[in-house]
Amino acid sequence: MSEEISLMKGNEAIAYAAIRYGVDGYFGYPITPQSEIIETLMEAAPWKTTGMVVLQAESEVAAINMVYGGAACGKYAMTSSSSPGVSLKQEGISYMAGAELPCLIVNVQRGGPGLGTIQPSQADYFQTVKGGGHGDYKLITLAPNSVQEMADFVALGFDLAFKYRNPAMILTDGVIGQMMEKVRLPEFRRRRTEEEVRAQCPWATLGKTPDREPNIITSLELDSALMEKNNERFQAKYRVVEENEVLYEEGKCDDADYILVAFGSAARICLKAIEMARAEGIKVGLIRPVTLWPFPTRILHSYADKVKGMLSVELNAGQMIEDVRLAVNGKVPVEHYGRLGGIVPTPDEVLNALKEKIVQ
DSSP, X not given: OOOEEEEEEHHHHHHHHXXXXXOOEEEEOOOTTSHHHHHHHXXXXXXXXXXXXXXXXXSHHHHHHHHHHHHHTTOXXXXXXXXXXXXXXXXXXXXXXXXXXXXXXXXEEBOOSTTOOSSBOOTTHHHHHTTSSSSSOOOEEEOOOSHHHHHHHHHHHXXXXXXXXXXXXXXXXXXXXXXXXXXXXXXXXXXXXXXXXXXXXXXXXXXXXXXXXXXOOOSOOOXXXXXHHHHHHHHHHHHHHHHXXXXXXXXXXXXXXXXXXXXHHHHHHHXXXXXXXXXXXXXXXXXXXXEEESOOHHHHHHHTTTOSEEEEEESSSSSXXXXXXXXXTTSSOXXXXXXXXTXXXXXXXXXXXXXXXXXX
């Protein structure tokens, strides 16, 4: 079936892209502002067409452990939630990282801490890229800034997760989840056969065959020396990801005196702020990290000797700014501007913050 162009919410795009990618199972629990993902899947009823399992679990904890089971069988398994729900999933996410299980997790962020608000936020950056659960692990993290990227990153997330046998996260927010835009949906591809899963995932627990030893999936290792070797292997894998999978966008940086650094919906706001700044003769560019981990450290470092300052624009109290400052290593001033509690800043506010904090 050929690709189609539709008008839909970002959350809906996630659901339809999952069906078209050939996902085997979705396990979730409703929470605003991401409930449309499971609602759309239930309405589309893919179990009748592709055989995809769609299940509302009894809790977020149950949902992530169902994903663990599906992923251990080499299946394309995913879940989604919003900030408080993702907090509940952290133990399972850590277990999956330790067991080297690929899966896709979607977080449509809302304001916190606690139950907070149902309005958009980007305050789960620390939780996601610094490891929200226990242990030394990393999540491959994609930050879409459009409905199109919500659809596209389902395939990209799964592809990277299986390439590196590591959980992947789509970290978005209530703005992108709820906004409606035109989206070009991918072509349908059928779900893999059992034989194809075995060939792609020889480690999967699909039942022992006569030609191999049993596969055992676990994150437990009671021998400290062996556990250290496991961790060393994980860290080596993470270095490979950092070397090969960094994604980012640059906008009007060639002649820029100042750079805004922003991801997701904040980056869209910054585009208008840059247009307004340049109309006033202030040369401003944008660097948008598309992968929050691995972070585009090198590209930011490369601009440290070329610009007079950087402003990290985030819907939080200042989280990504720490990685921006580490990237430039003190070579250029870096300041933060953000709004809290679900309030989304305007381009005028961003421009005023740039003038007050950075522009000399």
